[in-house]
Amino acid sequence: MSRLQGDREGDGARALVLAPGWVVGLESHRLNNHIAANLHYLVLGRQASEIGRVHAEMSSRKRAGKTDWFEHSGASRFFVAKGPELTLKDELYFGGSPRLLEPDLRVCFRDRPAGRSLDIPANEAMLAWFGRLLPLLRRSVSIEEVRAVCDEDQWSFVEQLEAEGLLEVVPLERPRPRTGYRVRLLGHAGLSLETPKARVLFDPMFIVRTREDVNLLHELDRPIDAVVLSHPHWDHFNFDTLVHIPRETRMIVPRLVNPSSLENVDMAPLLRELGFSRVETLAWWESTEVADVRITATPFHGEQSGPDAPQDWMTYHVRAGDRSFFGAVDSCHTTHHSMDTVMRDVRSRLGPVDILFSPYSGFHYPIALFTRRPFYLGPGMEQYSGGPDDAARWTSILGAKVLVPYAGFVWNKGDYQRPSDANHRGTLEQLRAIVKAHPLGPLVVLEPEKDAFEWSGPGGELLVPSSSQAKEARR
Template sequence: MTQTHESGPAPTTTAPGAPGTPAPFAPPSPPLAGPRPLGEHRVWPRTFHDRLTAPLPGLRATARFAREGAVRPGPDGLADLPRLPYEPAPLPRVGTRTLAVTWAGHASWVVRIGGLTVLTDPVWSRRILGTPARITPVGVPWDSLPRVDAVVISHNHYDHLDAPTLRRLPRHTPVFVPAGLGRWFHRRRFTRVTELDWWEGAELSGVRFDFVPAHHWSKRTLTDTCHSLWGGWVLTDAEGQRLYFAGDTGYGHWFSRIGRRYPGIDLALMPVGAYDPRWWLSDVHCDPEEAVRATRDLGARRMAPMHWGTFVLSAEPVLEPLTRSRAAWQQAGLDRENLWDLPVGASRVLD
């Protein structure tokens, strides 16, 4: 297999000023590769350990985590459960030139772009393996969805790849997945599965789907650590409107590289939760301040926080990701209207 990821150390420069400002002294970015064929059969390496941007926790760190037991918020951190924003509403009517997003909860979005309806990391289940039941209901009833034209998956963790939800889809639904994850879908008889490496793209009905790096990892069973890739997605329609879906990621140098290769991102869907304790999670999950910083590195005009307020995955208070995101956005001097801090179930349309 030809490796398409960029190698070597990279500076972690942060773009100063408002979103859209490029990082200083940024090297030129390679041009986009031509689109890969949809459903192409490909052979991948057995492991993607070489793509890790930080070592996975060893026995000593795992023992410390088990000893400290800081997995869930305490009673004070759960006190705001009744205040979690939940405002389900009908999906907006959109045209083929409209970009609109609806937050179903966690990393699940209903994205309307280029006339397509795209689901990101769809999880409509009440419970996922290893965590308590969701603390806010799904924001979009499954029966109210329009025809789903495509699905994008960021990686194979259970809170992003949910088999019961995906079983609800017709098996001919186009699915875009990281390298090495196609066999999971083929075993479930999906027939239009496109696997991509970092910096590769494919096109569907005039919309381009590009898979980009993230600071994360993959694992679904005891024996498949990093056997499939992980990353985010950049969706671009024929009008040039561009959305970035980060999936799950820590902060690091990839964001400025993504911004250079895909300039003019209109909206970044950024994870802001599941970050405490920092010593355990900083390599793989952004905190709210890092998510704002990453949005600036991307040159994105707007940010929509996600990956919070749905499942209790870590120890921070349940409402803290929202309050810290708002504070970080204000401290950065960014336009309040460009922070799309949606309640679960709410939508925004890009005019």
């Protein structure tokens, strides 16, 4: 018999949470390939697989010296060819808007260590109910509050989940009051800003499907007031994390001023379809306030699609308690724009910053199949995000007091030791060498979750973390 059936007294002092090893996420062909492959599945769905198959056949025939490589492969259904250059047709690149509700959409409970799973088909009503339930499976939420969102059949299902070991009952742990100001790196590009009046998350990614050691959902045990999402790539717009966030949370995303496309995905309607009721959009240089936090959307250049397909993604400037930080996310430059110009504009309009969170891996990627840039049927790589030299230069331009490397798929200290390769051409050691050779710094390498920058408020000193990782890099 379920403990929820056998002991209902004192539920206000107990909470219901996912059992160790279990995670919950949304899955479908569209979403799974958005995470495993690329952003374009979010819009094209299964058609993206067909385009990829045709492209592979086309490339193979061309490498074999076939002169009919374009016509024979059927590429004319999807591409326009001008000599050796190819672009995806306009009706594909700019056509359609992604939807979450598809026949194969399901809510998936996964026991990652044991390889067990429970998949539940998700129609609109089921998705809405899980949108109410999942954010309540927290140590800070009483069982009574969970029961309140369920009818009799739904509560019976919850009891079955607990009886089968997918959920467990734990003591209720109410969060402590917020005091002071602190900003932490949660992993990859995820940040948490806490003030006496608010808590804001930036690009949270708390579950990584390919890594069983990454599960930061406990970060949601403490209330959050707003979430800022910089752009629609899976490691920033992460559905496995979003399904666990309370649907009344303010969600702040870029506003589209250019046509929507495979790259320029409008996140706002997707969030509303997921059940979020307070979705806000910001155009570049617009600001919003979350209690005592001021957030300004700033331009994003990098991970380019091409000059005729601009992306309304954003970096961000944040001010709280008279301190400020800048999140450069995955930005770098494109063939027509440089983040150097953005950094100069940020300093001119908003002043120097205390902390720069900067990419440093110098990520390179094969010239993308689905971009609007003409590409050639052959090898080619382009830089998608900033490297060590960019981080150092931006520190100088912004007048930043502290440089913090992030957005490098780091969740623990060992992850910083990734050597350079064909894709990741920048390393922490290269960044450290550049900073030591120039009057920049300090470079502060944060241990995710554990290290925090803290200050007491206006006029308060910025306290730099004192962990071994941070000390090693301080100057």
